[in-house]
Amino acid sequence: MEIFLVNLIGATLRVSTPILLAAIGETYAERAGVLNLGIEGTMFFGAFIGFFAADKSGSLWLGFLVAVLSGVVFGLLMALLTVTLGVNQHVSGLGITMLCTGLSLFAFRLNYGGRSIPPSIESFPQLAPFKNIPWLNTLTEQYLFTYITFLVIVPLAWWLLYRTSFGLKIRSVGENPEAADAAGVNVFAVRYAALAIGGGLMAAGGAFLSLAQLGAFTHGIIAGRGWVAIAIVIFGNWNPVRAMWGALIFGGTSALQLRLQTMGLQLPIPYETFLALPYIVTIIALVLAGRNASYPAALLKPYRRE
C-alpha cells in the first residue's frame, strides 16, 4: 500500500507538470485581463516544434528553447489581436489554437509523412538524487523540469505577481486599466509582456510532454490539457500557488486512473470511464470553487485610450 501511494504521488508530480506550467502561463495572461484560449494550440505547437527542433539539431535543450520562443511568439500574436486591435478574446484564442494545430500537423506530415508509429527521440533523463533509498527514489525520480516547475517556477511566479512592481502592474491592468493608465502604467506594454510570458510557459508545458515524458510527438499529445489548465486557473483563483493544488488534483486523478488501468482490474465499466474521470473531477472542482471565484475585473475587456 505504501509503495502504491508513493508511486502514485511520484506519478502525480510528473503528470501535473505540463498542466501546471500552462496554468501559470494562463494565470499571467488573465491577471493582465486577457483570456488566452490559444493555450491548447500553443501547447500543441510547443510540443511539436520542440520535438522537431530537438530531432533535427540533436539537442534537447535547443528544442526546448525553440518551443518556449514559439510560445512567446504566439503570445505576442494574441496580444496584437486582443490588446492592440481589441478583437474578441474568445474567438482570437480559438483561432490561434486552430492555427497552431494546423501548422504543427502540416509540418509534421511534411517531415515525417503519415507513418503509423510516431517517430521518437531519446528524451530528457530523469534525475534520481536518492538512488539508495527505494521509496524516496520512487518519489524523487523526476525530470529536471518537474523540479524546476514546482520548486522554482511556482514560487517565482507567485513572488513576481505579488511582491514586485511588475506584478502589481500586471494585476492593476487586469483589474482597472483606466486607473493603472492614470498612474502612469503602460497598459499595452504590460499586457504584451504578460501574454508573452504566458505563451512561453504554455509552450514549455507542451515541450515537457514531447521532450521529457513521451520522447515523441503524437496527434493526441495535448488532448485537452490546455482546457484543463484554464479550469485550474479559475479553481486557483488566479493565484499560482493555488493553481498548483488544482494541477495536483487533476494530476492525481490522472495518475490514479493510469494505475487502476495497469492493475488490470476486471471492472464492469469501460476503461474510458477512468480516462474521463480527471476531466469530470475538474468540472466538479470548478463548480465547487467557481462560485466564489473573483475574476479579474477587466478580463475580456479591451482597453482603449479615449
Added chain:
Amino acid sequence: METSRPRLRFVKTDNPPVWVRPLIPVLALVVTFILTSGLIIWASASPFETYYHFLISPLTTRVSALEILVKATPLMLTGAAVTFAFAAGYYNIGAEGQLFAGAIAAAGLGVAMKEIPAVITIPSIVIAGFAAGMAWAAIPALLKVKLQVDEVVTTLLLNSVMGFIVSALLNGPWRDPNSGWPQSPEIGASAIFFKLIPRSRLNLGFVIGLLVILVLWFVLTRTSFGLKMRAVGLGKPAARFAGIHVGRTTLIAALVSGGIAGIAGVAEVAGIQYHLIGDLSAGYGYTGIIIATLGSLNAVGVFIASLFFGLVDAGAQTVSRVLGVPVYLGEITQATMLLVALGFFLLQRYRLRRM
C-alpha cells in the same frame, strides 16, 4: 516638441463607407494567401498552382462542385448552432461534443428502427439528435444559469468527456461485429438520408441545413425572442433592466444551440458515414465558431461563410491529392483568414486622417 508637421492618424468613425464592407473578405483572402504561400513553397509546390486547385478547380466539375455543398452542410449547422448561442452572449464552445451527442442518437436509433419506414425513421432520428445535443448542452447551460460556472471552460472540458464516451461505445458495445473496427453497426436503409442528386454525396442533410439557417434568420430578426436574445447578448444588466428574463433566455439559447449542433451529427451519420466513427467530425464544432464570427452572427453571413469554408475543405483535399501538399493547409487557411478578417473588421471602423 514638434508641432507644425502634419501627421497621419487613425481616427474612429461610426459610419464606414459602404464600399468597405464587401472589400474586407476579399482583402482578408489576399492577405491570407500571401501569408500561407511560404508553407506551400516549403511543401515544394507552386503557390499559384496550389491556389488554382484550392479555390478554382473544385468549381470546375459537377462532382467536385456538389462536394463543396456536402462539406458545407455540417458547417452550416454548427455555424448556426454557435451563432444562436453567441448572439445571446452565451459562449458555447461545446458544439463539437454536442455534435457527437446527436451522432450517437442517430447511430443508435438508425439501427434500432431498421424495420420502420423512412417517413417515420428520418424525422425520429433528427428529433432524437436535436434532443441529444440539447441534453448534452444542458449540463454547462444549467451550471451557468444556476451556479454561474463559466460556460467556456465546462463546454471545452465536456468535449473531451464526449470523446471518451464515443470511444467507449466504439470499443465496447457498438464495435462492429462483422469487421471488428471501432465503428458502430451500419444504420438501417430507412434511416439513411436520401440523395438529392444521384451519383453524388449531396443528401437531405443539406436541405435540413438550409432550413435551419432559414429558421435562424427568422428567429433572430423576426421574433421577439430573437430581440430578447440579442439584448441579453449586448449586455445582461441592461437586458435585465428592460424586464427580460436573462437566465431563461440564456438557457433556451444554449439548449437550442446544442440541439442544432446535434443535428449536424445526425446529418454526418445519416447522410455521409452511415456509422458512428471517432473521426466523424473534422473539428466542425470548432470551425462553427469561426463561421459564426466571419458571418457576423447573422444567418446570411453564416450561409456564405459555410459555403466558402466548404470550398476550402474540398480544395484542401484536391491540393493534397494532386500536389501532395498536406491537407492541413485547409485548417491553416481557415484559421489565418479568421485572424486576418478580425483585424480588418476592426480597421474598417477607423479612417486615416491628417492631423
